[in-house]
Amino acid sequence: MTATKKSPSLLFCILMDIIGCLSFTIPGVGEFADVIWAPVSAIILAKTFGGTRGMFGGVFNFMEEILPGTDIIPTFTIMWLLTNKMPFFNKKSGVIPVKAR
Secondary structure, eight states: OOOOOOOOOHHHHHHHHHHHHHGGGSTTTHHHHHHHHHHHHHHHHHHHHOHHHHHHHHHHHHHHHHSTTOTTSOHHHHHHHHHHHOHHHHOSSOOOOOOOO
């Protein structure tokens, strides 16, 4: 028997993206808060989605949070969409389905 990892809820992912953007609601605090939030957010994303996908997403999330001007990217929500709405992204076989004509 294999254990399957349940995907996080869309609401959780949206809330995490909102938290990432909240640092800019107070002028002058945004970039300082991102230095703290970037590694925390990356670890949460990596643990939430797990495996190679989670590690890749965590690295991308860290870069998105630490670089100035990129906080608007909803990384958690994008990962949720890729995991739940893109069947080829969730396959373990690594084969991308192609429709025959």
